[in-house]
Amino acid sequence: MSGPSSTTPDVPASAHPHGGSRPRVVGERETEILRAAVDVLRDVGYDRLTFDAVAAAARASKATLYRRWPNKRELVVDAVGLLVGCPAERDPNTGSLRGDLIGQACADGGLDDAVVSETWAALLPVIHRDPELATELHARFIAPKTDAARVVLRNAQQRGELGPDADLETLLSILPALSIHEAMLSGKRPGPERITQLVDTVVLPACAATLSRSDRAAARPGR
Template identity: 55%
Template sequence: MTTTTRTRPRVEGEREAEIHRAVLAELIESGYDKLTFDAVAGAVRASKATLYRRWPTKSEMVIDALVATRCSEAAEVPDTGTLRGDLLELACVPGGLSEDLSALIGAIIPALHRDPELFKAFHEQFIGPKMAQALEVFERARDRGEVGPGADLEQLAKVLPALCTHEEFVFKKYLTPEDIASLVDAIVLPACRATRRDD
């Protein structure tokens, strides 16, 4: 008697990228709570079964799309020689704060504390790597003397993302690189200088 082994359909390459784009577009349009497998399947002309086999839960589908498109593991942490330059390089690249990242985060925020699985995956797979990059930038700035030796680097690293998310989530303002440069110059850099005791 021969046993037939069924393999799960693979979603990869451009097809996977197409689904990721549809997930994020639906996330911005409807928010996390109203995002459905039906809507994504309809947008990419796929069956729900195919999506469920690849992503058993909505949180897995959303986090996978977010990480794959906005958190490249291969991305190098910029080293321009100045904190200002590094922050702008980090924020104004594809997947950075000047695109729709803050809008995506804003769409997820309301669900984070109601969905433990989403909260855990969001912090481990997305926020963690982003913070690691930012902390490397601020550690180099501290070594150069742009930030005080006793400064709380984690708090400083959160300032720019928090400002950008607030602008987009509360005021629906999509930030340009020029907007981000203005926030860096007016708020982030003065906050860093305030930690230097020699000023």
């Protein structure tokens, strides 16, 4: 097998301010390897993912991977980070609950992102069997996205689109739960049209149900 073909080669650690005795994988080369790991994960699943397969897909040596990632779990977590550490975690701030929900779900890395959806589908079967993987994924990715969704609901609550005593934790779980459930059953991600339909027919009515009659009279239009 030929060595890496990237224009960003593996760089000796001594060339970096952190020092150390092991070469580091940096920049574009790291991204290429992580993208290859995502492709392998989507193709064969977590259990069958190996460093040999990722190295072959990335046209890198297995030793290069081990120098950067000591085990499969850390490689996969970093690969997932390449996908989901992106705009879906931000507050769309459209001025309405409907706009924010759709904007967040349909952003890069959101619920309608095909690669993200397929990647999570590949991870779900193993998460309950690997507590360390589950803990790491939750801390680095699921919790920040949940926090971002909570911000959207709190903003809506301040605008009067949700009741003051609304159960935000239940409400913020509705759209991800429905989307993941449909994806698991059908094998297809919910696209923007389906996301919008779920928001309009399920999530917004559930949110509206938290408002009293006086709350509804005072609320500004959310659509």
